[in-house]
Amino acid sequence: MAGIESLNDEVLLAIFSYLPINDLGRCCCVCKRWDKIILREDAKLWKPHFTKLMPAVQRSRVGKECIQGSGFYRRLLRAFAFSWNPNALSENMFLSDDGFEVTRRPVAQSSDSARTKRGFTSGLHSWKVKWPSNPGSEAVLGVSTKDASLQRSGYVALLGSDGNGWGWHLGNSRLIHNGERGEKYPRKSTSGKDLPPFKASSDWITVILDMDRGILSFERNDQFLGVAFDGLPTTQRLYPALSAVFGNSVISLVYMGRPTVG
Secondary structure: OOOHHHOOHHHHHHHHOOOOHHHHHHHOOOOHHHHHHHHHOHHHHOHHHHHHHOHHHHOOHHHHHHOOOOOHHHHHHHHHHOOEEEEEEOOOEEEOOOOOEEEEOOOOOEEEEEEEOOOEOOOEEEEEEEOOOOOOOOOEEEEEOOOOOOEEEOOOOOOOOOOOEEEEEOOOOEEEEOOEEEEEOOOEOOOOOEOOOOOOOOOEEEEEEEOOOOEEEEEEOOEEEEEEEOOOOOOOOEEEEEEEOOOOOEEEEEEEEOOOOO
């Protein structure tokens, strides 16, 4: 009796079209042939899920700005799965409908943080962050454990204020962890010249996390800024995170997957 492997691609595609999103992902792991069919047929298999279940994500301006080309709907879905966590935000932050933007409310004497839905224990990952408005005096971008604080009174660099966070302090261009502001970052370019400090703009910052080696790095305008932290705990789950104090700051985050080498 012929098995399922005897079915042609069109028949398999018809079967896959009835599957929910999670099952499509599992089918990608069955064999190379299924993986190729499922990843190739982006509009036929993945777009209907957005049309039916996630209209706000499908219309996302932020997602479309970062994710283009082949596999758009599948990659946008993946980005949504790793977007800001509505249950891991300070009470002084609110989330956009598409899940890619957080806005800090104009509340005085408060430091506020946010982290994503999913964290990482292994692999190489990257995500893009845009911080177009004034980041304020205590803006920090990096990673944290699930135990990192989401809110504290006063104006402090919340992410990195204890042992649960590692961050790049955008205000004074310093690295911060365990409450200690460390060395200058970015350090120097390959030419030996000092790199300019961060300024609010429409540019995207790319955060690169290598959980297998415990390394956190950053890029700006496709320029690698160097390793920020090494020796990160590879036995703990780490989440993309930030903290801010400036009112009406809008911060976007889009998960991009494995970074392109070089």
